Amino acid sequence: MNDNEVLSSVKDRELIEKRRNQMIKGAISLFKDKGFHRTTTREIAKESGFSIGTLYEYIRTKEDVLFLVCDSIYEQVRERLEAKIDLQQPSMENFINVIRSYFELMDEMQEEVLIMYQEVKSLKKDTLEYVLEKERAMVGMLERVIKTCVKVEISDQDAELIANNIFIQGQMWGFRRWMLQKQFTLEEYIDRQIHYLMQSLSVQE
Amino acid sequence: MNDNEVLSSVKDRELIEKRRNQMIKGAISLFKDKGFHRTTTREIAKESGFSIGTLYEYIRTKEDVLFLVCDSIYEQVRERLEAKIDLQQPSMENFINVIRSYFELMDEMQEEVLIMYQEVKSLKKDTLEYVLEKERAMVGMLERVIKTCVKVEISDQDAELIANNIFIQGQMWGFRRWMLQKQFTLEEYIDRQIHYLMQSLSVQE
Amino acid sequence: MNDNEVLSSVKDRELIEKRRNQMIKGAISLFKDKGFHRTTTREIAKESGFSIGTLYEYIRTKEDVLFLVCDSIYEQVRERLEAKIDLQQPSMENFINVIRSYFELMDEMQEEVLIMYQEVKSLKKDTLEYVLEKERAMVGMLERVIKTCVKVEISDQDAELIANNIFIQGQMWGFRRWMLQKQFTLEEYIDRQIHYLMQSLSVQE
Amino acid sequence: MNDNEVLSSVKDRELIEKRRNQMIKGAISLFKDKGFHRTTTREIAKESGFSIGTLYEYIRTKEDVLFLVCDSIYEQVRERLEAKIDLQQPSMENFINVIRSYFELMDEMQEEVLIMYQEVKSLKKDTLEYVLEKERAMVGMLERVIKTCVKVEISDQDAELIANNIFIQGQMWGFRRWMLQKQFTLEEYIDRQIHYLMQSLSVQE
DNA sequence: GATGAATGAGATTTCATTCAT
DNA sequence: AATGAATGAAATCTCATTCAT
Numbered sequence: 001m002n003d004n005e006v007l008s009s010v011k012d013r014e015l016i017e018k019r020r021n022q023m024i025k026g027a028i029s030l031f032k033d034k035g036f037h038r039t040t041t042r043e044i045a046k047e048s049g050f051s052i053g054t055l056y057e058y059i060r061t062k063e064d065v066l067f068l069v070c071d072s073i074y075e076q077v078r079e080r081l082e083a084k085i086d087l088q089q090p091s092m093e094n095f096i097n098v099i100r101s102y103f104e105l106m107d108e109m110q111e112e113v114l115i116m117y118q119e120v121k122s123l124k125k126d127t128l129e130y131v132l133e134k135e136r137a138m139v140g141m142l143e144r145v146i147k148t149c150v151k152v153e154i155s156d157q158d159a160e161l162i163a164n165n166i167f168i169q170g171q172m173w174g175f176r177r178w179m180l181q182k183q184f185t186l187e188e189y190i191d192r193q194i195h196y197l198m199q200s201l202s203v204q205e
Numbered sequence: 206m207n208d209n210e211v212l213s214s215v216k217d218r219e220l221i222e223k224r225r226n227q228m229i230k231g232a233i234s235l236f237k238d239k240g241f242h243r244t245t246t247r248e249i250a251k252e253s254g255f256s257i258g259t260l261y262e263y264i265r266t267k268e269d270v271l272f273l274v275c276d277s278i279y280e281q282v283r284e285r286l287e288a289k290i291d292l293q294q295p296s297m298e299n300f301i302n303v304i305r306s307y308f309e310l311m312d313e314m315q316e317e318v319l320i321m322y323q324e325v326k327s328l329k330k331d332t333l334e335y336v337l338e339k340e341r342a343m344v345g346m347l348e349r350v351i352k353t354c355v356k357v358e359i360s361d362q363d364a365e366l367i368a369n370n371i372f373i374q375g376q377m378w379g380f381r382r383w384m385l386q387k388q389f390t391l392e393e394y395i396d397r398q399i400h401y402l403m404q405s406l407s408v409q410e
Numbered sequence: 411m412n413d414n415e416v417l418s419s420v421k422d423r424e425l426i427e428k429r430r431n432q433m434i435k436g437a438i439s440l441f442k443d444k445g446f447h448r449t450t451t452r453e454i455a456k457e458s459g460f461s462i463g464t465l466y467e468y469i470r471t472k473e474d475v476l477f478l479v480c481d482s483i484y485e486q487v488r489e490r491l492e493a494k495i496d497l498q499q500p501s502m503e504n505f506i507n508v509i510r511s512y513f514e515l516m517d518e519m520q521e522e523v524l525i526m527y528q529e530v531k532s533l534k535k536d537t538l539e540y541v542l543e544k545e546r547a548m549v550g551m552l553e554r555v556i557k558t559c560v561k562v563e564i565s566d567q568d569a570e571l572i573a574n575n576i577f578i579q580g581q582m583w584g585f586r587r588w589m590l591q592k593q594f595t596l597e598e599y600i601d602r603q604i605h606y607l608m609q610s611l612s613v614q615e
Numbered sequence: 616m617n618d619n620e621v622l623s624s625v626k627d628r629e630l631i632e633k634r635r636n637q638m639i640k641g642a643i644s645l646f647k648d649k650g651f652h653r654t655t656t657r658e659i660a661k662e663s664g665f666s667i668g669t670l671y672e673y674i675r676t677k678e679d680v681l682f683l684v685c686d687s688i689y690e691q692v693r694e695r696l697e698a699k700i701d702l703q704q705p706s707m708e709n710f711i712n713v714i715r716s717y718f719e720l721m722d723e724m725q726e727e728v729l730i731m732y733q734e735v736k737s738l739k740k741d742t743l744e745y746v747l748e749k750e751r752a753m754v755g756m757l758e759r760v761i762k763t764c765v766k767v768e769i770s771d772q773d774a775e776l777i778a779n780n781i782f783i784q785g786q787m788w789g790f791r792r793w794m795l796q797k798q799f800t801l802e803e804y805i806d807r808q809i810h811y812l813m814q815s816l817s818v819q820e
Numbered sequence: 821g822a823t824g825a826a827t828g829a830g831a832t833t834t835c836a837t838t839c840a841t
Numbered sequence: 842a843a844t845g846a847a848t849g850a851a852a853t854c855t856c857a858t859t860c861a862t
Binding site: 528542571575602610 | 750754776777784787795798804
């Protein structure tokens with residue numbers, strides 16, 4: 001299952017792409033405010049700039065919109081994170097840079113991540129699994145960076161644990177902003193998290 | 206705002222208490238399965254063992270149920286965590302015991318924490334704030350334990366950061382179970398998290 | 411499957427009976443004009459004298475209404491026909507009386523029979539079968555009358571054929587009224603049909 | 616009103632003919648399965664081998680398709696029946712042959728007749744009348760055969776009655792197949808119906 | 821205090837039809 | 842002539858909430 005498998009009665013590939021992007025953009029902006037359940041399909045259509053009938057030419061059910069949105073967010077995060085990682089050499093400095101980039105990304109994409117966190121649960125088993133697989137893949141990316149860059153001996157299990165910790169610390173900045181962003185600037189938050197991460201890995205910064 | 210401020214047309218204090226407990230129990234068991242939005246008030250009434258009419262004698266809106274549920278879960282977590290903390294002497298060993306207890310508690314209350322995690326955001330601003338205040342208080346408890354038990358010098362800000370990290374690592378065990386509980390037993394998870402925590406505090410275990 | 415198996419969320423047996431009768435009456439009067447497909451559930455509710463919400467307290471889908479209507483029509487026909495038959499002695503005269511009664515019944519219930527004929531096809535397999543079973547039963551009643559009253563030797567197969575012929579000749583009076591009722595009064599129609607029936611059975615009238 | 620009066624924005628007579636035939640063929644195959652109301656115009660277009668846009672170049676409303684289908688079916692039946700009749704000499708034997716041919720035709724065209732039977736009533740008054748006129752004509756054909764071939768004195772009224780009886784006995788073979796085709800082969804059915812018909816006309820077979 | 825029938829606003833989805841290309 | 846994307850009215854069905862008993 002991927003976003004091409006959300007059935008559309010329109011045939012033109014490019015048009016589908018274009019309309020779905022409008023749709024995703026519109027939907028995200030609404031979901032931010034009111035969440036998935038409180039947003040109506042009519043509102044999504046309107047916000048996307050077309051009629052309700054047209055909306056349904058590009059999806060089959062309201063849940064498809066949610067899937068498209070979640071998929072798109074994950075895809076964005078993954079792409080941007082991958083871009084950072086690919087360019088790096090396996091050194092501690094680069095490890096820190098990746099983590100920093102990840103935190104910055106999570107800051108930029110706060111709203112989107114928040115949507116995902118709150119709404120993913122509304123997906124049906126099938127699509128949910130597909131989306132969770134993407135999350136697993138992203139944690140996997142962090143794991144690989146850890147195993148590649150960190151000199152200290154770390155078991156696979158521990159690498160996974162640390163990757164998970166970093167992963168949700170990044171998200172936490174967004175979904176616990178009401179608490180954290182009162183006490184920290186982004187800079188401070190990143191610095192202190194990295195500081196403790198280094199310590200826990202017994203590495204001199 | 207607290208749970209007594211959820212208006213009821215019934216006068217008898219004790220009865221309100223009793224009925225609301227039935228209600229919370231019923232609602233939690235439903236929310237676990239289907240989430241707040243997909244659960245109907247009729248279902249809540251039925252699961253609670255009384256009629257829809259009776260349900261509405263004890264609340265005013267469906268959201269009141271969610272509030273009551275969240276409030277009750279927070280209260281349970283707080284109480285049980287407090288019980289562990291109050292009895293402890295300020296030592297590193299006790300610190301570790303508190304953390305361990307907290308993780309164990311999160312394991313026992315996984316389902317409830319999941320509900321909280323996913324549904325709290327459906328509360329309206331007013332009630333949301335009230336509930337988040339409770340969360341802040343719980344993080345505060347962890348903060349105090351850190352400041353009291355850990356000998357190393359830690360700024361207030363850092364204590365808050367660490368408290369938050371611990372807090373969500375506890376929750377993560379539940380809401381990322383599809384990932385973590387495949388790789389770790391609870392014991393292992395706790396041990397490794399505590400291990401890295403100790404290292405990050407530059408403390409010999 | 412019978413009409414009690416159309417699920418209702420109302421519990422009061424008597425009330426269900428009452429409301430469903432309102433509903434059937436309302437629906438029949440609408441189906442006469444516009445048929446099942448062109449009639450909306452809102453119209454059915456209104457015609458029945460209650461709100462759309464109430465309608466759906468007594469049925470689950472629009473098709474349930476159709477089933478209830480068909481079932482009720484069959485039941486009426488069956489009951490009234492049975493009443494005529496039970497009282498008769500097995501004689502040729504009585505046979506003729508039954509046929510006559512049946513034709514008269516079909517005349518009185520023209521509209522209802524028309525609805526059944528045009529709309530039964532919209533029932534789903536399950537319910538359709540249930541309804542056709544009733545039709546088979548009614549033809550069976552005629553068959554038994556034939557075998558009992560007619561002295562001439564008639565095979566089971568032939569009895570069934572004749573029963574079917576009579577059965578649809580009765581219905582034809584209603585659904586081909588645009589043709590027949592211009593040329594025949596009911597009396598004439600019955601007399602001539604019986605005349606030819608008697609001849610085909612080689613019986614002196 | 617005839618099929619040329621279904622307006623088309625295409626000028627080319629031959630093309631109209633060709634497209635409409637595709638359409639009728641496609642529509643019949645769909646109506647067999649799902650009936651008129653459950654079939655969408657998109658499906659008709661697709662089954663016919665062209666686009667929805669093209670469909671609407673050759674008709675104005677969905678009902679036009681139904682009309683075209685009914686008209687075409689009647690036309691086929693009429694033509695084929697006429698072919699049988701024209702060739703016959705006015706004898707009892709030929710009468711029987713016509714009846715036999717008619718029953719065989721109804722067997723071959725069961726599905727089509729079923730569509731007619733069930734869907735004609737969805738036509739609007741105007742078109743309905745036009746189609747019923749064709750039915751009247753067909754019954755008229757049978758009437759004429761009766762009056763010509765049967766030696767026994769039969770009033771006009773009786774001829775019409777018998778023609779109607781034969782007419783629907785033919786259709787009945789198709790629309791009551793769930794009942795009749797379990798008990799009779801086509802041969803048997805025809806033989807017995809003709810047997811009783813002869814008896815009712817007091818004719819030795 | 822308890823009940824549950826009644827309500828109707830509102831949600832999702834479909835589909836006949838149009839019209840620019 | 843043919844296409845198929847766009848439209849939006851209208852249909853079915855749900856469900857939080859009320860209120861008479």
